[in-house]
Amino acid sequence: MVLDELRIAARCSYLKVTLGSRPGGNLVNLCRHIIRDGSACVGPFLDDHETQCGLWELAPPGPGSRPA
Numbered sequence: 001m002v003l004d005e006l007r008i009a010a011r012c013s014y015l016k017v018t019l020g021s022r023p024g025g026n027l028v029n030l031c032r033h034i035i036r037d038g039s040a041c042v043g044p045f046l047d048d049h050e051t052q053c054g055l056w057e058l059a060p061p062g063p064g065s066r067p068a
């Protein structure tokens with residue numbers, strides 16, 4: 001399967017990466033989907049590992065997206 005066809009959590013349109021509340025600037029991956037809004041994304045965040053999340057949708061291309 002081509003990498004761009006994988007359901008990668010990091011490429012979900014509902015993902016929001018932000019700073020956590022702990023000192024030290026830890027990053028947290030939050031879900032903005034209406035069903036899970038504000039919860040942690042189920043991930044995983046490992047290269048080439050697909051998410052099992054049934055709510056996943058591919059994010060549209062943007063400034064931070066990888067070239068096809």
Ligand code: SF4
Pocket residue numbers: 009012013014015016030031032033036040041042043051053054055056057
């Ligand atoms: S929990 Fe599912 S819908 Fe929410 S950001 Fe993660 S992969 Fe996307």
